[in-house]
Amino acid sequence: xxxxxDLVTELSRLPGIGRKTAQRLTFHxxxxxxxxxxxxxxxxxxxxxxxxxxxxxxxxxxxDPCAICRDPRRDTALLCVVEEAxxxxxxxxxxxxxxxxxxxxxxxxxxxxxxxxxxxxERLLARVGNGSGVREVIVATNPSMEGEVTATYLxxxxxxxxxxxxxxARGLPMGGDLEYADGVTIAQALEARRDMSDAD
Amino acid sequence: MTLLSTPAVILRSxxxxxxxxxxxxxxxxxxxxxxxxxxxxRPQSPFGAALELLSEGVAQLxxxxxxxxxxxxxxxxxxxxxxxxTSLGRFAGATTLAEVMLKMAPPAPLPSxxxxxxxxxxxxxxxxxxxxDATAVRALWRLLGVLGFEPSLLACARDxxxxxxxxxxxxxxxxxxxxxxxxxxxxxxxxxxASRLPPPAFRDLLALNDPAAALPALDAAHAAAHRRLVxxxxxxxxxxxxxxxxxxxxxxxxxxxxxxxxx
Numbered sequence: 001x002x003x004x005x006d007l008v009t010e011l012s013r014l015p016g017i018g019r020k021t022a023q024r025l026t027f028h029x030x031x032x033x034x035x036x037x038x039x040x041x042x043x044x045x046x047x048x049x050x051x052x053x054x055x056x057x058x059x060x061x062x063x064d065p066c067a068i069c070r071d072p073r074r075d076t077a078l079l080c081v082v083e084e085a086x087x088x089x090x091x092x093x094x095x096x097x098x099x100x101x102x103x104x105x106x107x108x109x110x111x112x113x114x115x116x117x118x119x120x121x122e123r124l125l126a127r128v129g130n131g132s133g134v135r136e137v138i139v140a141t142n143p144s145m146e147g148e149v150t151a152t153y154l155x156x157x158x159x160x161x162x163x164x165x166x167x168x169a170r171g172l173p174m175g176g177d178l179e180y181a182d183g184v185t186i187a188q189a190l191e192a193r194r195d196m197s198d199a200d
Numbered sequence: 201m202t203l204l205s206t207p208a209v210i211l212r213s214x215x216x217x218x219x220x221x222x223x224x225x226x227x228x229x230x231x232x233x234x235x236x237x238x239x240x241x242r243p244q245s246p247f248g249a250a251l252e253l254l255s256e257g258v259a260q261l262x263x264x265x266x267x268x269x270x271x272x273x274x275x276x277x278x279x280x281x282x283x284x285x286t287s288l289g290r291f292a293g294a295t296t297l298a299e300v301m302l303k304m305a306p307p308a309p310l311p312s313x314x315x316x317x318x319x320x321x322x323x324x325x326x327x328x329x330x331x332x333d334a335t336a337v338r339a340l341w342r343l344l345g346v347l348g349f350e351p352s353l354l355a356c357a358r359d360x361x362x363x364x365x366x367x368x369x370x371x372x373x374x375x376x377x378x379x380x381x382x383x384x385x386x387x388x389x390x391x392x393x394a395s396r397l398p399p400p401a402f403r404d405l406l407a408l409n410d411p412a413a414a415l416p417a418l419d420a421a422h423a424a425a426h427r428r429l430v431x432x433x434x435x436x437x438x439x440x441x442x443x444x445x446x447x448x449x450x451x452x453x454x455x456x457x458x459x460x461x462x463x
Contacts, residue, residue, distance in 0.1 A: 144253070148285035149285040180244060183276075184249040
């Protein structure tokens, strides 16, 4: 296989990249100065060699513990449980949450063979257990059927710790339009409505 | 290509590209079908939250017999069944039903299988907490029955002789033979893996297979035994003909109830 063909094949294995796009990227790289391609190759190599799961929260990091776990300004009483490390990045983008995280590494999905033993639950229980200072666990698994059953299961597992367990809200997205929202989302938004009488 | 409208249940969904999903559907009119829901992952997609696992609705499909992947034009949800997410026992039972449909139901009309699946999901979503296990076992036996694997419980699976539940003797249940064996056939030699059912366990098995009978109250040990029995029967018939048994991860998880240890 030629070098060009080799790179096209490897790039087309990436999500969202078809063969045509892979070819375009390959020829783009060939037109660039050699050092650009070298930088890209080094970045890929470094990410594979240096990125690990944080030993405390399971987030992806190149230093253990990760920057969030090391940050003394973070509220240690609040713990947000998410399915994947990508969810940490999504919540951090909102710049609203100042607590710490716990990455489960997946969700309960019997059809994929993922039961409770596949999630990092012992580590979660150890973090929430007596003397840890955690007052509230926010369950931020996805609002899918698997995410919901994972949230229910977490609530049952955490019951014995006595810590407050909350679930992120579901409903209409900001900037959305009722007219175009699907029935399921509207029903969820109505169920999770909040009282406005003490809003002032 | 024809646009068809059919009641359907989402059995599985997979991400496909950045914006689309591929779903496996149990449909009432067309059996189990695969379909692409183009743009389903876009924020403003008309599919919205409709393509949730185990949700029931009316699917509009652009269908062609010769195609393996149909196109899903719309899916109007009629029942989301959030009740299934209230315990892992309900959810594991429901996904086991979905898995059996995926592995055993044909891509051809089989309305009775669809109806049994929907009835099973509904009963699991609404069952009292202490009856979830028995409800799931019954739903699975009933689904297997309509898919062509009904266990023979009233007559010997080998020679057709009538069986009596009340004669005080244990009954041999053989997955390989397709059900219970009379005393004569059992004495002649039961295959490896056959189970010996004491009379109360056989009576419970009869009740679990009879929708008109009251659901038996199964304690943890008996529920585990009935889960093992139906799981073994399912695995045997899925691997029939010498084919290597296909993996059934949801059935495995449901049978083991691994979550009990952690909770």
